[in-house]
Amino acid sequence: MAEQTTQIAHPLEPFLRKTTIPHIWCPGCGDGTILNSFVTALKELEVNLDKIAVISGIGCIGRIAGYTNTDSFHTTHGRPIPFAVGVKLANPELNVIVISGDGDLFAIGGNHFIHAARRNIGIKVICSNNFNYGMTGGQQGPTTPLASRTATTPFGNIEHPFNLVHLAAASGAVYVARWTTLHVRRMTESIKKAIQKEGFSFIEIVSPCPEIYGKASKIGTAMDFMNWFKKASVIQNFSDPAQAEITAEKIPVGEFVDVEKPTFEKLLREMTAQAQGKVTGGA
Amino acid sequence: MRLEVRIAGFGGQGIIRAGLIVAMAASLYEDKNAVQTQSYGPESRGGSCRSEVVISDDEIDFPKVTDPDILVVMSQAAYTRYAGTLKSGGTLILDPDMIPQQQTMHDKRIYKVPATKMAEELGKTIIANVIMLGALTSITRIVDAEAMKKAILSNIPKGTEKLNLDAFEKGYEYGKKVLEESNA
Amino acid sequence: MSTKKLWRKPLDIEKFKVPKAEICLIKDRCKGCGYCIQFCPRQVLEESEEINVRGVHPPKVVNPEKCTICGFCEAICPDFAIFVLEKPNEKKETKEAEKNERKK
Amino acid sequence: MSEKNKAILTGRHFFSGDLACAEGALAAGCRFFGGYPITPATEIAERMARRLPQVGGTYIQMEDEIASIAAVIGASYAGLKAMTATSGPGFSLMQENIGLAVMTEAPCVIVNVMRGGPSTGQPTMAGQQDVMQAKWGSHGDYEIIALTPSTVQEAFDLTIEAFNYAEAYRVPVMIMMDAIVGHMWERVTIPPADQIKIVNRKKPQVPREKYAPFKPDEDLVPPMAVFGDGYHFHATGLTHDEEGRPRTESIKTQQTLVQRLCDKIRKNADKIIQIRETMLDDAEIAVVAYGIEARAAWSAVRKARNAGIKAGLLRLITLWPFPEKQVAEVAKKVKTIVVPEMNYGQLVREVERAAKTTPVTFLSKLGEEPHKPEEILEAIKGGKH
Structure with missing residues (x-):
């Protein structure tokens, strides 16, 4: 018999904080797959885990920082990016990864996102986009599709959603990719690429929220989400991010931006070197 | 012995800086205690502003000026507002070109120093405050001229030392002259 | 025990003997999303009849010989409940399985 | 000149309260400033922008005050002594993350150069209208330390002490300086480096496996590991146990944690309080x-x-x-x-x-x-x- 109820530890166990699995996420929630993909990337890169800091915000995916066996911090709602900026600038040797949700990063924290991207601070931002505020019971958010029903759009959403890859590209991110949780391998490869890249990197992961959004929007079960992703996803590497809007019919995925630009840390280092030796005295 | 100085005018005249220089001269380059406070509106140019200095041999408790012993005014608005606050017997130094409407004040010593016009002659109107400081020094002797010059030099951009010292001297000499005239 | 695995199906797979897979389940972690079953490219898994502590039916291995150790089930599982190892040889595997059987 | 000498400008100076505060921070070892310009605190940011690079520190002007305090907490967790400076409107924006700093015991210093409020109020004028907000501005029960200088020399001295308290008690320390003191100029004497008392946070003395990031010592303050040191620890704004794990459902954890966060200040009040x-x-x-x-x-x-x-x-x-x-x-x-x-x-x-x-x-x-x-x-x- 090939199958067994195993006593052998899961190979990713060393990358997960002890006693935290099972996690709090719902059956079929994409956040678990994102965690899986993220720690797989860490494992495959063979990075020094001492130099990884995982920062999260509020919402379901916010709990991810507590699950990774690295230094980690679970901030207030919307603030993982500025917190991560402080960490990165205080110790540029650290690989600082923000993993948070669409509401956290683009509603309450939207301003922080665009400015960190503009400055090209070398933090990596992974967004679990599940189209709504799952943890608080499924309210409308900045990526909720037009006309979609949520707890706070009982008559259908009248707001246009963000196209996150376009926003990231326009804000100055040097690496931008989008995948769904069905594209696990590609997701892992993108995370690996982002971790190794200098500068502000952004990966959007379109993720199922079966228990909350799935019900309100009538998309349905976790499997219905995944089947939608399978049917609608079109890989369009390096296509125009402005044209990458997510619709019911089409989810453009792929790498959209991969460019080089001096990072804030590099320019800061240069400026500091220049400033050393020039002392402003008192009066 | 507590001495209160109020310098007032409008933003852009170097009023705040002038007060700072006086306080710094007393506090760093003479063995006195001094504190400078300021008040200004949201406008960086043109709004009313005042700079106040308390100088004392003792530790200074209240740092604000209430009834100044010395008042320097460089605008009509400042004159109108503050001339009455000057202590009886106090010293008023004013730029007559900037203050066309003046009252008669018998209990105060008034010295007219056309600092703005003199600054124009030096080619830089922004130097009027330093000319005023020169006059203030020779008329009131609140601080030694050397201390004042040191304070001026540590408050100005590099390359403007000569201009500033010339302005100070010009004001100093003018002050001496008006003082002698009034004593005569 | 080797943890080496092949992520992609090699083009020349037919020429080579498919390594024997050891599909490991941590059944009580399973939340029953069914991704591993649905997205297995070789239909190795099926929903089982048994109910775990979470009240869901974890997968069971029905076509072990078809498994190519592509690891997709392991990668997509949101709950770290399934992983695949390459079986070094039949003998040792049986022992392991027996040992685990006894522990139950 | 060594970096330390550059940071501590020993000698007599003529400074405003704002400048003295910035120099006090540098003397205390502050090497990170995240801020947003606001009258009448801007001079602190400007001074730090010029001075921090000279001593190998980092200045960043963030997009707002919320980001500023968040970055300060991040820098603190990455091991630096960190500060921000603001005035009433910015202080209001910071309140949420001041709570985070309290909850995650992040040593940091927040300067509030107080102007007139409410709202935008009187930007260029002084007030003492934020003194209750310093204590009660963020939600929940907590204790912070707030100091207030009356002279420019004190603006320098108390900023050093603020960092020392922050490091000793792992708490945000506020300097509540009215705009008059902030903009007032007086003589400041900066002592030689070896005469300045500096307190640094306690580091863990146990290996990673035994480190519980929120397990207090007898003084109720837990030793603090730093990101990158290999401790792989977790911190959260949620109610958490000594291991740092969220325990939002536990009444006992909430009681133990909130009481300790308050008691570490209350029980040390005699050591903290300064009066004249x-x-x-x-x-x-x-x-x-x-x-x-x-x-x-x-x-x-x-x-x-x-x-x-x-x-x-x-x-x-x-x-x-x-x-x-x-x-x-x-x-x-x-x-x-x-x-x-x-x-x-x-x-x-x-x-x-x-x-x-x-x-x-x-x-x-x-x-x-x-x-x-x-x-x-x-x-x-x-x-x-």
Whole structure:
């Protein structure tokens, strides 16, 4: 018999904080797959885990920082990016990864996102986009599709959603990719690429929220989400991010931006070197 | 012995800086205690502003000026507002070109120093405050001229030392002259 | 025990003997999303009849010989409940399985 | 010149309160500043922008005050002494993450150069209207430390002490400096580096497997690991156990944690609280004041003594934890207390509470000017029996 109820530890166990699995996420929630993909990337890169800091915000995916066996911090709602900026600038040797949700990063924290991207601070931002505020019971958010029903759009959403890859590209991110949780391998490869890249990197992961959004929007079960992703996803590497809007019919995925630009840390280092030796005295 | 100085005018005249220089001269380059406070509106140019200095041999408790012993005014608005606050017997130094409407004040010593016009002659109107400081020094002797010059030099951009010292001297000499005239 | 695995199906797979897979389940972690079953490219898994502590039916291995150790089930599982190892040889595997059987 | 010498400008200077505060921070070892320009605190940011790169530190102007305090907490967790400076409107924006700093015990210093409020209020003018907000601005029960300078020298000295308290107690420490002190220029003497007392946070003495990031020592303060040191620890704004794990469902964890966060300050209050007593020994009337008002009060007390009135001054340097015991002791000795503040009645309520039956006269001043010494003198005379 090939199958067994195993006593052998899961190979990713060393990358997960002890006693935290099972996690709090719902059956079929994409956040678990994102965690899986993220720690797989860490494992495959063979990075020094001492130099990884995982920062999260509020919402379901916010709990991810507590699950990774690295230094980690679970901030207030919307603030993982500025917190991560402080960490990165205080110790540029650290690989600082923000993993948070669409509401956290683009509603309450939207301003922080665009400015960190503009400055090209070398933090990596992974967004679990599940189209709504799952943890608080499924309210409308900045990526909720037009006309979609949520707890706070009982008559259908009248707001246009963000196209996150376009926003990231326009804000100055040097690496931008989008995948769904069905594209696990590609997701892992993108995370690996982002971790190794200098500068502000952004990966959007379109993720199922079966228990909350799935019900309100009538998309349905976790499997219905995944089947939608399978049917609608079109890989369009390096296509125009402005044209990458997510619709019911089409989810453009792929790498959209991969460019080089001096990072804030590099320019800061240069400026500091220049400033050393020039002392402003008192009066 | 507590001495209160109020310098007032409008933003852009170097009023705040002038007060700072006086306080710094007393506090760093003479063995006195001094504190400078300021008040200004949201406008960086043109709004009313005042700079106040308390100088004392003792530790200074209240740092604000209430009834100044010395008042320097460089605008009509400042004159109108503050001339009455000057202590009886106090010293008023004013730029007559900037203050066309003046009252008669018998209990105060008034010295007219056309600092703005003199600054124009030096080619830089922004130097009027330093000319005023020169006059203030020779008329009131609140601080030694050397201390004042040191304070001026540590408050100005590099390359403007000569201009500033010339302005100070010009004001100093003018002050001496008006003082002698009034004593005569 | 080797943890080496092949992520992609090699083009020349037919020429080579498919390594024997050891599909490991941590059944009580399973939340029953069914991704591993649905997205297995070789239909190795099926929903089982048994109910775990979470009240869901974890997968069971029905076509072990078809498994190519592509690891997709392991990668997509949101709950770290399934992983695949390459079986070094039949003998040792049986022992392991027996040992685990006894522990139950 | 070594970096340390560059950071500590030993000697006599003529500084504003804002500049002295920045120099105090550098002398204390602050190497990160995240801020957002706001009158009348901008000079602190400007000074830090120029000075931090010279000593190998980092200055960043963030997109707003929310980001500023978040970055400060991040830098603190990455091992640097970190600070931000703001005024009322920015202080309001920071409140949420001040709570985060309290909850995750992030040592940091927040300077609030107080202007007139509410709202945008009087940007270029002074107030003492944020002193209650310093203690109660964020939600939940917590204790912070707040210091208030009355002189420019104190702006320098207290900023160093603020960092020392922050490091010792793992708590946000606030410098509540009214705009008059912030913009006031006076002489500051900076001592040689070896004469400046510096406190650094306790580091864990146990290996990673045994490290519980929120397990306190006897002083109720847990040793603090730093990101990158290999401890792989987790911190969260959620209610958490000693391991740092969220325990939002546990009543006991909430009680233990919140009580400890408060008690580490309350039980060390005697070590933290600083006051100055002037002519209080035989006083019948006490003026209790802080910041710029304390200097007006000092002048008033001198004038009262000259007029034969037995007045004295209790100057509060520590506003929070409130010097309750110290005020109570003074209240027992005197017949009446006068409290002048540049607000419409804030810290006076704490004074009243501590003074119990001793009558308290409140003097309010709103707008740029502090009380004139004569106004306080009048109140002293009015309270004389």
